[in-house]
Amino acid sequence: MRSVVQRVQRASVKVDGATVGAIDRGLLVLLAAGVEDEGKDLEWMVDKVTGLRIFEDEQGKMNRSVVDVDGELLVISQFTLFGDCRRGKRPSFTHAMPPEAAERLLEEFVRSCRRLVRKVETGSFGAMMDVDLVNYGPVTIMLDSKKLF
Numbered sequence: 001m002r003s004v005v006q007r008v009q010r011a012s013v014k015v016d017g018a019t020v021g022a023i024d025r026g027l028l029v030l031l032a033a034g035v036e037d038e039g040k041d042l043e044w045m046v047d048k049v050t051g052l053r054i055f056e057d058e059q060g061k062m063n064r065s066v067v068d069v070d071g072e073l074l075v076i077s078q079f080t081l082f083g084d085c086r087r088g089k090r091p092s093f094t095h096a097m098p099p100e101a102a103e104r105l106l107e108e109f110v111r112s113c114r115r116l117v118r119k120v121e122t123g124s125f126g127a128m129m130d131v132d133l134v135n136y137g138p139v140t141i142m143l144d145s146k147k148l149f
Contacts, residue, residue, distance in 0.1 A: 021121030
């Protein structure tokens with residue numbers, strides 16, 4: 001699994017002009033599943049996203065997680081994180097998981113996060129979405145479960 005995690009003051013997502021998800025202080029998580037992803041990738045990503053210490057403590061050091069600060073998550077599916085641009089100018093998405101399986105894995109990610117984080121909102125899988133955010137810091141982290149196995 002791959003994700004881009006942004007620490008935000010607020011974030012929201014609209015589909016056809018209607019807001020389908022919105023959070024205040026927390027993390028915007030752009031998330032994609034790859035063809036080789038399985039349960040251990042999901043578990044790793046849930047643990048990493050919810051435990052990532054990128055919120056400041058009393059000394060101003062990034063030492064707290066979204067759970068520690070009672071923050072919120074906005075999870076947006078984004079298969080384009082698996083875009084391969086090494087050849088040519090048009091990305092190849094052959095390493096992205098097929099939509100039906102990816103949707104199930106992303107839904108499980110959200111369910112797992114909801115056990116740990118007070119508020120977890122989502123976009124609409126497969127829809128054209130408008131994402132609005134205020135990146136706080138800015139802090140943006142890229143995660144890839146396969147880089148560690």
